[in-house]
Amino acid sequence: MSENKDFLHVIVNEDLKSGKYKEVITRFPPEPNGFPHIGHAKSICINFGIASDFNGHCNLRMDDTNPTKEDTKYVEALKDAVQWLGFDWGENVHFTSDYFDKIYDYAIELIKMDKAYVDSVNEEQMRENRGTVTQAGIRSKFANRTIEENLNLFEKMKNGEFKDGEHVLRAKIDMSAANMKLRDPLLYRIRHAHHFRAGDKWCIYPMYDFAHCLSDYIENVSHSICTLEFENNRDIYNWVLDTLKLELPRPFQHEFARLGINYTVMSKRKLLELVEGKYVDGWDDPRMPTIAGYKRKGYTKESILNFCDQIGVAKANSMVDVAQLEFCIRDDLNKKVPRVMCVLDPLKVTIENYEGSEDLVSPYYPHDVPKEGTRKVPFSNEIYIERDDFSENPEKGYFRLTPTQAVRLRHGYIITCQEVIKDSKGNIVEIKAKYHPDSKSGSDTSGIKVKSAIQWVSSKEARQIEVRLYDRLFKNEAPEGIEDLNPNSLRIIKNALIEPAVILEKIDKRFQFERQGYFYADPLDYRDEKPVFNKIVGLKDSWAKKTKAEEPKSNNEVKAETKKQVKNEQVVGEVAAMSDKEKVLFDKYLKELGLNNEVANILARDEKLSTFYEESLSTLNSPVSLANIVVTEVARELKDKEISKLKFTAGQISQLVKILDDGTISSKIAKQVFEEMVKTGDNPTKIVEDKGLVQISDPAIISPIIDDIIAKNPDNVSKFKAGNTKLLGFFVGQVLKTTGGKANPKVVNQLVAQKLK
């Protein structure tokens, strides 16, 4: 520890050297009216940190002078937070309420010195008489009461003979003091309220300014460290102790800047509002900036301590970027946790040329983490990959699986796409692929170049988990309150798939799900039969300004592929960056038209696309099909063109979707028709007629084709009959191929199933 680490260390060090104190005693004095937040963590680190740096002691004191707002559940939360951060308050927790008798006696003493009086003006009058910054105040006429009178009235106040607000006890200091706080501040007020510890013994309660300095004194505190907003209260602090002739080693107050973090509200009042209004799921909701929230989300104490250390102690208030806190947790977990594979939005991949199964022995940790351990990752011919790790129409720079681009399965083989299977709406439901036997990770002799490795799970062995994707609670940098809540701060994925070792081996509670982020087994809801994981933080700052984003990383296959992850997270988080107009569109698309999050997001953010989409919607009420074709096919054409330069119109796209929806053409044919529309601008119906592309749904035509394929593939037929039902897709695929994509997949599916029974 450096004795000069910050200005507080300098003060304490000097005070010890000069002999002002023999021992350093600090205190952390929260009011138990809410759960402690990250700002309190800073105060805890400072107070307990200084005590430990100078071999002193730090008290944990509940500043419980406001009976109406306090509760033991907050006391417990405060104790828990201090303990979790690794600090020790010694034998017992202190309470200001334990000193109520002593503080009362000090008040009597002040009255006897004619330094305090009972005032009986109402609140409004008192405010008026206080004066202004430029004008002296006027002392109340009741300040002339005799000491006897004051003692008598104060006793009656204590005995409950007056109503709330009827009288107060004030210090007699200076009604013209430049520091307005010194204009006869309140010392006691009447409160007929039940106190959670003192019960009904008291109906007068000391004010902060009176109770705090005296509690510090009673506890032999040397350095009373608080936040800057108490700077002006320091004069009262000193006045009380000096007037009562409480001498060294008496405490002195020192102030530091309070912690503020962007995208966060920190006042307990505002946090309480979130809890009581059920905007969050309690004080320990993982989105709350409370210690309990961070703990539940999966933050480590090391990351919080490190953060508090990094932000340091200063005298000037400033706003810390929440990205810095996120950096600290990412940095900590990066050095510690196992890497595993989880698929959040599964897309089935059938590997047609693979038979049987095998276990791929794979390390839990990357080379630069000094930990050892491996697990078996089962591999088979049916796996799931992340839906957006496949793209039929890839953008430039897309490094993952495409119809023409191979990809590595992390820890496994390289695969190549053979065929894309879609449902009748044109949604991709399965990829048929082949694997390259000599490309196994670690012993790859295939010579095939891939640009990235993607996560995957084997369908038979994968476990279902619930994943809670948490994002920032507020969408604004400087949120005021509930009106600034981020509507996408929590997304729950009920059926993500994870490799089995995570559930079976329980090597850790925190994991990096490769390419997704860091996750934590929820301490409350996790069950072996229904595992739940919370997202702690992403792998990159997804909220970073666009200009900062996407710098290339090392040539490690996985890391090179950061683009997707950034994009993926932006779907969740970047909604904040939408303009109001875009937000309105997004909501409409998502909630009214039933588009999925990603499609709604793409449309809402692109004015050309949304204009085109709206226009096509005006002639055909088929929002989902239209949206799908607009964000894929049309988007490609509009990338570097204006709408007016397109050969086809929004109306023609509606026509195309109409004949797709009603089954006239298959989705495969729809693509072909679209290509033609791009070139010629012809009507889709005309193209279909001219080229004879009408979908074949007639079983009489399809049946013989199926019979033919069955006859040619006796091996697969017997495998299918032996139980390998996954081969159904093979036969359907063959029929579609033979008909040039014109056969109606639904009909083909039914017929094939019938014939193979």
Ligand code: ATP
């Ligand atoms: P809030 O305004 O958030 O309700 P508070 O100051 O009323 O907080 P207390 O329980 O009275 O909360 O505070 C206990 C200690 O924690 C005090 O010493 C206070 O100065 C410190 N503290 C509170 N908020 C912060 C913060 N944001 N940064 C640093 N210290 C803080």
Ligand code: MG
């Ligand atoms: Mg307070």
